[in-house]
Amino acid sequence: MTSHxxxxxxxxxxxxxxxxxxxxxxxxxxxxxxxxxAQTATLARLGDTISGTVNPFDIDYFAVQLAxxxxxxxxxxxxxxxxxxxxxDPSGNRLAFGNCVEEIDTLQFTIPVTGRxxxxxxxxxxxxxxxxxxxxxxHIGTNPVVIDVARVVDALLAGDPAALDPALRQRLxxxxxxxxxxxxxxxxAYLRAEGLLRxxxxx
Amino acid sequence: xxxxxxGRRLAxxxxxxxxxxxxxxxxxxxxxxATVVRLDLVTPQTDDGALVIALQGPEVxxxxxxxxxxxxxxxxHGPREARIIVVGDLKAGPVLTLNIAPGHQLAEYTATxxxxxxxxDALRDDLTGYCLTVTAP
Numbered sequence: 468m469t470s471h472x473x474x475x476x477x478x479x480x481x482x483x484x485x486x487x488x489x490x491x492x493x494x495x496x497x498x499x500x501x502x503x504x505a506q507t508a509t510l511a512r513l514g515d516t517i518s519g520t521v522n523p524f525d526i527d528y529f530a531v532q533l534a535x536x537x538x539x540x541x542x543x544x545x546x547x548x549x550x551x552x553x554x555x556d557p558s559g560n561r562l563a564f565g566n567c568v569e570e571i572d573t574l575q576f577t578i579p580v581t582g583r584x585x586x587x588x589x590x591x592x593x594x595x596x597x598x599x600x601x602x603x604x605x606h607i608g609t610n611p612v613v614i615d616v617a618r619v620v621d622a623l624l625a626g627d628p629a630a631l632d633p634a635l636r637q638r639l640x641x642x643x644x645x646x647x648x649x650x651x652x653x654x655x656a657y658l659r660a661e662g663l664l665r666x667x668x669x670x
Numbered sequence: 671x672x673x674x675x676x677g678r679r680l681a682x683x684x685x686x687x688x689x690x691x692x693x694x695x696x697x698x699x700x701x702x703x704a705t706v707v708r709l710d711l712v713t714p715q716t717d718d719g720a721l722v723i724a725l726q727g728p729e730v731x732x733x734x735x736x737x738x739x740x741x742x743x744x745x746x747h748g749p750r751e752a753r754i755i756v757v758g759d760l761k762a763g764p765v766l767t768l769n770i771a772p773g774h775q776l777a778e779y780t781a782t783x784x785x786x787x788x789x790x791d792a793l794r795d796d797l798t799g800y801c802l803t804v805t806a807p
Contacts, residue, residue, distance in 0.1 A: 494790070616743075623722065624745040624753040643791045652787030655720040655757050659791065664741065664757065 502528050505559060505585055513537070513642055514660030515607050520600035521550070521590040529586040531607055534641030536634055537578040538610035541565070541586065545572065548601045549591040557582035567591060575610065581641065609660065614639075616663075623654060705774075708736065708807050709766040709781050714799035718760040719789035723802065725752045727779030729771035736764035759789060765802075779804045 494512075498519030502509045508528035511517050519527045533539060541563075543552055549567035554576055556562055562584075565571035578584065590601055619639065622630045628649035631639075636649050642660055643653030658664045709723070728750050735742045740758040747753045756765050770779065781802035786794040 620743045620755060621745060623755065624743070624747065643787075644793065650787065650793045651720045651722050651755060651757075651785045652791040652793040654755070655787050656791035658741070658757060 496529070498527050498529070504528060505530070505555075508585055511586070511607060512656070512660075513539075513607055513609065514656070516604055517586065517607065518602065518604040519588065520602050521588055522598040522600050523590050523592045524598065525590070525600075527588040529588075530583050531586065532641060532645050533578045533582065533584050534638045534645075535578055535580045536638060537641070539574075539576050539578055539584075540608045540610055541574040542606045542608065543572045544604040544606075546601065546603055550601070550603050551589045551591050552603075552605060553587045555585040555587060557584060559585070581637065614657070614661075619654060619657075623649065623651065704731070704769040704772060705776075705806050707768050707770050707776065707779065708764050708805050709768070710803045710805065711760065711762055711765045712799070712801045712803065713760075713762050713786075715786075715788075715794075716761075717789045718786055719791065720755065720757045720785075720787040721760065721765070721783055722785040723754040723756065723766070723781055724784055725754060725768075725779065725781045726750055727770065728774055730768050730779075731771070732767075732769040734767050736767055740765065742766070753784075776804060776806055 494515055496509065496511045496515040496517045498517070499509045501507050502519075503526050505528055508530035509517070509519075511529045511531045513531060513533065515531075517529050521527055539554070541552065541554060543550065543565060551564070551566045552574070553561050553565070554563040554574055556579075563574040563576045565574050586605065586607070588603055588605070592598065614635070618631065619635075622628050628636055631649070639653050639657050640647060640649050642656035643650070655664070709725070711718075711721070724747070730752055733742070733744050733752065733754065735756065735758075737758065740756050740760070742754060742756050744752055744754040754766065770776075781804055783797060783800050783802060786797055786800060788794065
């Protein structure tokens with residue numbers, strides 16, 4: 468990723484973190500301890516900004532249900548310590564890794580199959596002495612892939628979600644309750660996740 | 671001359687009666703200009719985040735959100751029905767405004783709620799206590 472793009476993404480992340488906009492663009496999901504293992508991971512959703520604290524002896528896991536084909540983007544907020552984060556598949560295999568040494572703050576990965584994926588956050592610090600808890604935050608988003616909202620609205624309001632491409636239907640459903648049925652909650656979740664939940668429009 | 675004066679008095683009397691009746695009962699005198707109508711949400715919840723509405727009635731136009739914080743989408747569903755999605759931090763009270771064409775009465779319009787989602791995007795299974803009222807403010 469170019470420096471310019473990275474700075475743009477960080478700027479976007481800061482906007483997401485900035486008060487009133489954050490409430491519309493996605494919810495804030497703080498870690499719930501104990502979340503030191505995949506089985507006890509804090510549950511998050513696409514569009515969330517996850518946060519917590521780590522020290523060199525701590526590992527934090529978040530779990531997020533993702534649909535196959537989702538162009539996932541994880542954006543980490545800048546921190547004044549060495550923070551590593553990784554995306555793991557449902558079996559625990561590492562798919563992407565952002566480390567402080569290479570100053571990787573953004574991971575992009577297209578989800579291969581629908582499942583429960585994990586985000587792991589650690590702090591790398593081998594300096595002697597005290598190891599205080601350090602705060603971190605990451606945004607779970609997607610690349611701005613164009614979805615034909617008009618077609619989705621057509622299908623929803625016609626009561627005919629089957630008119631949509633199955634992959635698109637599955638992806639939209641995964642934004643919401645992932646119950647296999649496309650509904651207005653899924654549509655709202657998509658708007659929220661993509662930062663489109665703004666008022667005053669008529670379409 | 672005397673007849674003309676009586677005629678004017680009669681005409682004024684009839685006009686007065688017509689105006690009073692129109693104000694109190696528009697089933698007798700349908701409006702001759704477009705009427706602004708409002709849909710108000712009645713909800714037992716405080717965390718509604720999205721609605722799907724079916725609005726039935728003839729010649730509806732100028733659908734608009736009642737709040738600048740609401741995002742709305744609509745589609746015609748046949749000649750006498752519009753279906754509408756309203757998304758936002760919804761509250762009880764006005765959700766939409768619209769116009770009904772001249773010559774139609776409020777009683778010709780009904781609005782029903784088909785789906786409700788919470789602000790955390792979950793679809794509600796139970797819509798007990800929900801309804802929409804159609805009024806001419």
